[in-house]
Structures are given as structure tokens and as C-alpha cells.
Amino acid sequence: MTRHLVQATLLALAAATPAFSDTAPKDVVFEEGAVAQSLTGKPGNPEEGVKVMTTNALGNCVACHVVGALPDVQFPGNIAPPLDGVADRYSEAQLRGIVANAKMTFDGSFMPAFYKTDGFIRPGDGYTGKAAGGELPPILNATQIEDVVAYLVTLKE
Amino acid sequence: MQQRKVTWLAATALGLALTGMAMADPAEDTLSVETDDGTIDFVTQTAAPEFLKGHLDTIYSGWLFREDETRALQKDDFDNPAMVFYDRGVDRWNATIGKNGESCAGCHQGPESMAGLRAVMPRVDEKSGKLMIMEDYINNCVTERMGLEKWGTTSNEMKDMLSVISMQSRGEIVNVKIDGAAAPFWEKGKEIYYTRYGQLEMSCANCHEDHYGQMIRADHLSQGQINGFPTYRLKDAGMVSAQQRFVGCVRDTRAETFKAGSDEFKALELYVASRGNGLSVEGVSVRH
Numbered sequence: 001m002t003r004h005l006v007q008a009t010l011l012a013l014a015a016a017t018p019a020f021s022d023t024a025p026k027d028v029v030f031e032e033g034a035v036a037q038s039l040t041g042k043p044g045n046p047e048e049g050v051k052v053m054t055t056n057a058l059g060n061c062v063a064c065h066v067v068g069a070l071p072d073v074q075f076p077g078n079i080a081p082p083l084d085g086v087a088d089r090y091s092e093a094q095l096r097g098i099v100a101n102a103k104m105t106f107d108g109s110f111m112p113a114f115y116k117t118d119g120f121i122r123p124g125d126g127y128t129g130k131a132a133g134g135e136l137p138p139i140l141n142a143t144q145i146e147d148v149v150a151y152l153v154t155l156k157e
Numbered sequence: 158m159q160q161r162k163v164t165w166l167a168a169t170a171l172g173l174a175l176t177g178m179a180m181a182d183p184a185e186d187t188l189s190v191e192t193d194d195g196t197i198d199f200v201t202q203t204a205a206p207e208f209l210k211g212h213l214d215t216i217y218s219g220w221l222f223r224e225d226e227t228r229a230l231q232k233d234d235f236d237n238p239a240m241v242f243y244d245r246g247v248d249r250w251n252a253t254i255g256k257n258g259e260s261c262a263g264c265h266q267g268p269e270s271m272a273g274l275r276a277v278m279p280r281v282d283e284k285s286g287k288l289m290i291m292e293d294y295i296n297n298c299v300t301e302r303m304g305l306e307k308w309g310t311t312s313n314e315m316k317d318m319l320s321v322i323s324m325q326s327r328g329e330i331v332n333v334k335i336d337g338a339a340a341p342f343w344e345k346g347k348e349i350y351y352t353r354y355g356q357l358e359m360s361c362a363n364c365h366e367d368h369y370g371q372m373i374r375a376d377h378l379s380q381g382q383i384n385g386f387p388t389y390r391l392k393d394a395g396m397v398s399a400q401q402r403f404v405g406c407v408r409d410t411r412a413e414t415f416k417a418g419s420d421e422f423k424a425l426e427l428y429v430a431s432r433g434n435g436l437s438v439e440g441v442s443v444r445h
Binding site: 079110123124126127 | 352353354355356357358359363367368371372373374375378404407408409410411412413414
């Protein structure tokens with residue numbers, strides 16, 4: 001009986017929280033902005049990465065970046081560099097670091113940190129305008145970060 | 158040969174960059190509106206105020222960053238959807254809405270008695286030493302002279318009245334005072350302008366100073382000037398005040414916003430208004 005309860009609790013936890021093997025945002029090790037280790041310990045899925053990058057409620061990378069390889073995206077923004085050939089310019093570790101927290105690579109970058117949970121000024125509860133209830137979840141979880149990285153490394157020219 | 162190729166590549170890159178700039182530029186257009194009292198020619202771009210040296214050379218009305226159709230709506234008062242709200246405001250100005258039958262007109266005569274006020278707001282009230290936005294002056298009258306409950310900062314009656322008062326300075330040059338008693342409020346507003354709020358860690362300056370003219374998805378970033386406010390915002394199908402827009406912008410950084418009419422946003426309105434010193438008050442404008 002007790003064992004069943006424990007198992008049920010563990011299952012519920014597994015569904016609601018990131019996998020135990022994920023590196024938590026606070027534990028990510030940046031070396032000159034780069035993050036060598038996969039945050040999930042596994043390779044990401046590039047197709048899922050495209051979804052994250054082009055979905056408003058997720059990464060919405062295309063709000064600022066053009067990706068020539070994704071011509072179906074309507075109205076991509078142009079305030080940030082195009083991502084074509086980005087894998088020629090940066091290593092996988094550098095790309096992971098930039099997606100997780102670009103400010104560790106580019107001081108003062110406009111780009112939001114997608115895998116960071118603290119250090120914000122007046123953090124809000126999503127787009128409600130109200131105060132955050134507690135520590136914020138990162139904008140993207142570890143799996144989503146790895147999926148984006150898996151797609152970015154394919155962008156060679 | 159190698160050298161030449163590099164130079165050519167650099168030139169191409171520069172050319173691309175310049176093309177990008179051209180696409181990003183504010184529209185080449187001028188704003189004039191025919192009225193019963195003659196034509197009003199608006200200043201929609203001019204040299205930036207001295208304190209913006211090193212930040213901006215030229216200041217542009219947000220009107221220049223909107224599409225052709227949107228700009229056209231503001232060129233003709235019959236097409237301008239904000240005029241409905243101005244008219245409604247004039248009716249309220251004349252109505253005996255006070256507890257003892259007071260009206261705005263009873264004390265102030267016609268709304269033209271407000272000429273020039275919009276161009277110098279926000280300002281510090283000489284008697285109280287408080288920073289006043291137009292909403293504060295209106296609510297002083299509403300509560301103290303008319304004996305009514307104060308109007309909500311972003312309520313419809315408030316925005317109608319902002320429209321009436323703003324229209325009396327249409328075409329006048331924004332000239333907000335930033336020194337003397339205004340200085341500490343202005344400094345506070347400036348600090349807010351450059352603070353990166355929320356989970357997205359964005360300041361006003363990130364978009365409206367560093368990247369105006371460029372696109373965030375389908376949004377053409379303006380300089381965030383407020384000389385056109387209150388504005389009819391097509392996206393909201395209604396009037397929007399500067400205070401209301403500040404709430405929207407800060408909310409969009411995934412931040413806990415300040416409240417409309419708060420000390421913080423009043424200071425910000427003073428600072429942002431001053432960045433438009435030299436542009437025309439547009440009365441009631443149209444944006445999207």
C-alpha cells in the first residue's frame with residue numbers, strides 16, 4: 001500500500017517536474033559563455049527544436065532572428081543576426097550557452113536568458129503583469145533547450 | 158586577389174546592412190491636417206533634445222513608423238477614429254455632471270481655455286510640489302470641485318477628457334520642463350527607462366532607443382514617443398493613454414508592472430515626454 005503510494009507520488013513528480021537527470025538552471029556551468037554538457041544528458045530533437053523556435057509561447061526565436069532555412073515563418077523579426085550558418089560560427093557548446101543565457105557570451109545582450117530562474121527585476125507571472133508567485137520556471141526547459149541546440153547545429157552554409 | 162575578395166565581401170555585407178537600414182527607416186511622409194481654423198502642419202521629425210546626445214540624433218513621431226493606411230487615417234479628421242472620443246469628451250465637458258450641477262465649462266468656459274497645457278505636461282505643480290500628469294489635474298477637479306468619486310486613471314471618461322484637452326494644443330511643440338523642481342522626477346523616470354525589467358530583461362531603451370525602425374516579428378518598433386497620445390489604437394479598437402501603454406509594454410517583458418498613475422509611471426511619462434521635446438502635439442492620433 002505504502003509502496004504504491006510512493007510509486008504514484010514519484011510518477012506524479014516525474015510528470016510535473018523536469019527529469020531528475022536534467023541540469024538545473026542554477027547548476028549550469030558556463031565556460032567563457034559556452035556550456036559543454038547537454039542539459040539533459042541526451043541529444044535533442046531538431047524537429048522539436050524548430051517548433052520551439054517558431055512558437056510564440058515557447059522560444060519565439062523568429063521574433064528577432066531570420067532563419068533562411070525556415071521560409072514559411074511569417075514576419076520574422078530583424079533586430080538580431082540571421083541564424084543561417086550559425087553552426088559555422090559557433091560550436092555546439094557555444095550555441096548551448098547562448099541559448100541558455102546569451103549574456104554570458106555577449107555582455108548586455110538584448111537576448112533573453114531562456115534557462116535562468118532568478119536575478120530578475122520585478123519578475124512577473126507570465127504576461128499577466130502581476131508579480132510572480134515564487135521562483136520562476138525557466139522560459140524553456142532543458143529538453144526544449146537541447147532541441148533548439150540540435151536544430152541550430154544543422155544550420156551550416 | 159584574396160584581399161580584393163575580402164573587400165568585395167565586406168562591401169556586400171555593408172550593402173546588405175544598408176538595405177536593412179533602408180527598410181527599417183521611418184516613412185518619408187509629412188503630416189498636415191485641414192481644420193476649420195486652417196491647415197495644421199505637424200513636426201514629425203526634428204533634432205533630438207540636447208540631453209539625448211550620443212543616444213539619438215533625430216526624434217521621430219510614432220506616426221512615421223506606422224503603415225500607409227494607418228498614417229492616412231490621421232491626415233483627415235473625418236477618417237480619424239479618435240474624433241468620436243474627442244466629441245464624446247466635449248459633450249462631457251459641457252454636461253452638468255457634478256454633485257451640485259457643476260460642469261467643466263462652468264469654471265473653465267470652452268475647452269480652448271486649456272490651449273497649450275498638453276504641450277508642457279507632465280509638470281510639477283507649483284503649490285504642492287507634486288509631479289502632475291493630466292489625469293491628476295482632471296481628478297482634482299472631479300473630486301474637489303465636482304464632489305464625485307475620482308475617475309479611473311485609464312477609464313473611458315478619463316481618456317475622453319484627455320482627448321479634449323490634448324486637442325486644444327494640437328500642433329503645438331512639446332516643451333516639457335526637465336530642470337528645477339522637475340529634475341528629481343525626471344532622473345527617476347530616466348532610471349526606469351533604462352532598467353531591464355521582467356523575465357525577458359528588457360528596458361524601454363532596448364526596443365525604442367537601440368532598435369527603433371526594426372521589426373520584432375510583425376511589429377515595427379518606433380522610438381516610443383508619446384507626443385501623439387492619447388491615441389486610437391487599431392489593435393485595441395479604442396483610445397489608449399500613455400499610462401496605459403506603459404503598463405502594456407512592461408507587462409510584455411514578463412514583469413510585474415507598475416500601476417497606471419503610479420509615481421513610477423508618472424516619472425516615466427515625464428521622462429518619455431521630454432524625449433519628444435520638439436515634436437508636435439498630435440491631439441488625438443492613430444496607431445496600430
